Amino acid sequence: MVSTKPYLLRAIYQWCVDQGLTPYIAVLVDAETSVPAQYVKEGQITLNISPEAAHQLIMGDDLITCSARFGGVAQSLSIPVGNVSAIYARENGHGMAFEVVEAARQSAGQEETGDEPTPPEPTSPTDKSSGSRSHLTRIK
Amino acid sequence: MVSTKPYLLRAIYQWCVDQGLTPYIAVLVDAETSVPAQYVKEGQITLNISPEAAHQLIMGDDLITCSARFGGVAQSLSIPVGNVSAIYARENGHGMAFEVVEAARQSAGQEETGDEPTPPEPTSPTDKSSGSRSHLTRIK
Numbered sequence: 001m002v003s004t005k006p007y008l009l010r011a012i013y014q015w016c017v018d019q020g021l022t023p024y025i026a027v028l029v030d031a032e033t034s035v036p037a038q039y040v041k042e043g044q045i046t047l048n049i050s051p052e053a054a055h056q057l058i059m060g061d062d063l064i065t066c067s068a069r070f071g072g073v074a075q076s077l078s079i080p081v082g083n084v085s086a087i088y089a090r091e092n093g094h095g096m097a098f099e100v101v102e103a104a105r106q107s108a109g110q111e112e113t114g115d116e117p118t119p120p121e122p123t124s125p126t127d128k129s130s131g132s133r134s135h136l137t138r139i140k
Numbered sequence: 141m142v143s144t145k146p147y148l149l150r151a152i153y154q155w156c157v158d159q160g161l162t163p164y165i166a167v168l169v170d171a172e173t174s175v176p177a178q179y180v181k182e183g184q185i186t187l188n189i190s191p192e193a194a195h196q197l198i199m200g201d202d203l204i205t206c207s208a209r210f211g212g213v214a215q216s217l218s219i220p221v222g223n224v225s226a227i228y229a230r231e232n233g234h235g236m237a238f239e240v241v242e243a244a245r246q247s248a249g250q251e252e253t254g255d256e257p258t259p260p261e262p263t264s265p266t267d268k269s270s271g272s273r274s275h276l277t278r279i280k
Binding site: 001002004007008010011012015018019063094095097 | 144151154
């Protein structure tokens, strides 16, 4: 049975777009995620999945895929729904947080990079959560 | 700005229908709700809003409306989104709970009826929540 999570991710995404807000997702990076490594920090990456930033976005029941530009270069992104730890509006932090699957959590520590992200689209999830954690409700 | 709540209600509804489960909503009854009074218990009513039970269902941003049969008689229901305290699948209790708006909460006590519901569609929300509360995550 499909969990409620992909439905909730799509719901918050649509809410953001309808309200003119910018949907961001926080992703726990592991071997199953395909994201630009130079923007991964502490095993996580935050991605702008607004229609302006993410093209050919498909928010499926198991996988989120899109194409996005990083430093002027288009990259294909692939993110298992289980790796998404939050979705929220950049402008006000409203959204939802999720417990990430254990497999993603365990391998996340191995993916850390020391690079400081200077992203056009992604932002540090730690910057975000300190200001807006109170808006997020953890779903188990 | 529209809250995330109507988006989340629609998401859980669609999840239920896609999984072959029966979506129920728990509603705090007040002057703004139009539901059959004989099935209201302790200021609340639980309604089956599956496609089989609720016809012409519209889950709007502000209002949920549909037509449903009670004791063989079709009735038009109108429920402000703010009065919905939970949406969940009858079969397994999975879904979401919400803080109801203060106005609905305050007036709910005035709407109590002592009738025992013997509903074809609605069930007592207290029967449900005792067994499945752990599945519901309260959204503020």
